[in-house]
Amino acid sequence: MASLFPRLRNNPRASFIATLVVAAVLIVLPFGVGVMGNAWVRALSFACLYVMLALGLNIVVGFAGLLDLGYVAFYAVGAYMYALLASPHLTSNFPALAAAFPNGLHSSIWLSIPLGAALAAFFGVVLGAPVLKLRGDYLAIVTLGFGEIIRIFLNNLNAPLNLTNGPQGITLIEPVKVAGINFGKTQHIFGLEVPSVHMYYFLFLALTVIAITVCLRLQNSRLGRAWMAIREDEIAAKAMGINTRNVKLLAFSLGATFGGVAGAMFSAFQGFVSPESFSLMESIIILAMVVLGGIGHIPGVVLGAILLSVFPEVLRHTVVPVQMQLFGKVLVDAEVLRMLLYGLAMVLIMLYRPRGLWPAPEHGVAPADAGKSVGAKPLIA
Amino acid sequence: MDVILRVTGVNKRFGGLQALSDVGLTIRRGQIYGLIGPNGAGKTTFFNVITGLYTPDSGSFELDGKPYSPTAVHKVAEAGIARTFQNIRLFPDMTALENVMVGRHVRTKATAVGAVLRTPATRAEEAAIRKRSLELLDYVGITRYANFQARTLAYGDQRRLEIARALATDPKLLALDEPAAGMNATEKVGLRELLSNISKDRVTILLIEHDVKLVLGLCDRVTVLDYGKMIAEGTPGDVQRNPAVIEAYLGGSHKDVATKEVA
Secondary structure, rough: OOOOOOOOOOHHHHHHHHHHHHHHHHHHHHHHHOOOHHHHHHHHHHHHHHHHHHHHHHHHHHHHOOOOOOOHHHHHHHHHHHHHHHOHHHHHHHHHHHHHOOOOOOOOHHHHHHHHHHHHHHHHHHHHHOOOOOOOOHHHHHHHHHHHHHHHHHHOOOOOOOOOOOOOOOOOOOOOEOOEOOOOOOOOOOOEEEEEHHHHHHHHHHHHHHHHHHHHHHOOHHHHHHHHHHHHHHHHHHHHOHHHHHHHHHHHHHHHHHHHHHHOOOHHHHHOEEHHHHHHHHHHHHHHHHHHHOOOHHHHHHHHHHHHHHHHOOOOOOOOHHHHHHHHOOOOHHHHHHHHHHHHHHHHHHHHHHOOOOOOOOOOOOOOHHHHHHOOOOOOO | EEEEEEEEEEEEEOOOOEEEEEEEEEEEEEEEEEEEEEOOHHHHHHHHOOOOOOOEEEEEEEOOOEEOOOOOOHHHHHHHHEEEOOOOOOOOOHHHHHHHHHHHHOOOOOOHHHHHHHOOHHHHHHHHHHHHHHHHHHHHHHHHHOEEEEOOOOHHHHHHHHHHHHHOOEEEEEEEEEEOOOOOHHHHHHHHHHHHHHOOOOOEEEEEOOOOHHHHHHHEEEEEEOEEEEEEEEEEHHHHOOOOOOOOHHHHOHHHHHHHHOO
């Protein structure tokens, strides 16, 4: 908690209590929300996934200042990696593999998640290497293209070798199994009945906590400072001896790793993946989470991800009933309204809070005795 | 006194403009070396060449007895030349302390894994970085702004911060590009004091400056550039009396100009 909120740093007791309260709330939350239906717990699980994705993208966009519009590609890579390793798709399409694994692949998550993450990281470098010299708009266009290339590949890699099963996607993906606990089935823990969606919520929550910790530690490290230096002034960063090529590639690959892990989890949770889930819109929404929450500021990014991922669920459950009540018929579809409100939210944020809902705090605005060094005019704005 | 930087035969052409022709200099350890010249003389170009920002067409470079090739900016910093910029280039949204801590990057080696796992080695290194950076802020006299964002600092303090950040790389040669530009008289006195302190602490300084008074008062040796050529080299006293230098700065007499035009 204290590393998230600097104000708590000088007060370990308050920090400890805050941590306990937040943890208790997060643990009880699905049972409370679950009363309204499992769809809400699903929404919470997805919120966790999106927090992971937004944090990963924040490394690239927020810390290193490299605009990436194709981030969903890494999510897709992680998802498909898990799907291939934990479904009968490969064994049913490749007889040689079926002969080698007569009982199916049934990979352990200790293999499929790291592999998904590693493959995503590799693709991060593949994307990063050619775009090292690009910035801003140019970088955005190339990354956007990269995202689309991955999606189109997934869509078409069903021939000549059926690797991804094309637009139909991959089905029958096995749920996560850890130490004999099958997350796909209702579990009984200490006499408490914990449905599958709740199990996944807890798993994703744990991963989210890890992701936040990793991000915080990276941010306050030699590497984090190097990223920020590149974001602020690349030439000055080079002049300080920072190997900007390696540091940027590291940002791309670490950011991609988060996407890869989130993708693998998505795959296990849904039991089904298809290229449709990894459209450009998805990249844009993840970027919107980062920008709306507070680019480069971890609590802000988490807030943005939660707001933008839970919000559509709220709309889905309210738009139609409210309209039925008011007009007796449905005038605007929830989906249409969602995009309208997203757009409106972005416009309002850019107008009134351009640094996001919860931006990084400003440090020491204009020293009080700045006038002493006469001609006090900050040269850099 | 041994040689810290020896540069010879640097040529640099931008399209039709020969920005530098056969420029070279030799800086000895502990010196404050001045590079002066009128506007457009090629001072900053030369500076950007030795720090790797521009690739020269020719030239040989030797730092502390070892040849170095100024092909990548970050390698020059690693080799031991730290620079500041004519138009201050701080990391504006980072705090003053963080700015200096970035300067320690090249002399430290914590990895992403170390940072995530918070290994004892990483934590010790991080503490050392912070300590050294605070020392440097104190050294240039802006400790009280340690936690202020760099962009909020007064102009003179931004200059000092840039010098502290450069010193954080443990340079063999500190190269300053017009540090007094835009400073008022009081700030210049302060800067002069700071530079002579740095020099006393055995850091060699290469100083590009417009302010002839500052250079002549501070430097041990001076090279004068004009139109990309070296027109004089020597002690400040020698250079001051050199007719070519006087002409470059003040313009020749009318008679000379007339003869030149005829020729």
